[in-house]
Amino acid sequence: GAVVSQHPSRVICKSGTSVKIECRSLDFQATTMFWYRQFPKKSLMLMATSNEGSKATYEQGVEKDKFLINHASLTLSTLTVTSAHPEDSSFYICSARRQSSYNEQFFGPGTRLTVL
């Protein structure tokens, strides 16, 4: 149990286009999902917290108009990178919180975005 998927696993796009990344909790409902960004050989940085049915909460320094987050259902959150530029190239990882005594977060396998 507690499987989180991400789609696509890899995406290459041209500069100026938009890319959507999906994060799904496959066997549990997640009222809250999180989006992280990981640069090569670096740590994970929390970008935003996605709450089902409400607006996402963005961390300081993250442009909400550039990284659009939608959490339309209890099993799906999407991250859209708008007008992507080469500096947006990175590894994006989502996690979903399963409600329990630990409220543990389960991670997706990540999406590698390359912007040409």
Place this chain on the structure above:
Amino acid sequence: AQTVTQSQPEMSVQEAETVTLSCTYDTSESDYYLFWYKQPPSRQMILVIRQEAYKQQNATENRFSVNFQKAAKSFSLKISDSQLGDAAMYFCAYRRDMYSGGGADGLTFGKGTHLIIQP
């Protein structure tokens, strides 16, 4: 804001030996969770061990154990009988207790330690 510091960018250990990875953190909160995650080359984050701050007893999971020193804000990971499959990046992470007050409970990660296992 919380910070997590891992001062060892890379560690190397002989197979079957014991290695300890260091982590310190800074927070003004009294209730929180600490984690060690493993990230192999596949990039999938794998939970290794979890520690609740209110528990004095150190967590253990088979060959993995922690030394949690709350006053010193230290949370080290000990891996006993190291195996080749333990080779990975290890991240120490902090998470606030979502029930102890307002605010989100996303994870704050350290910079990671690259663990190499020598056969």
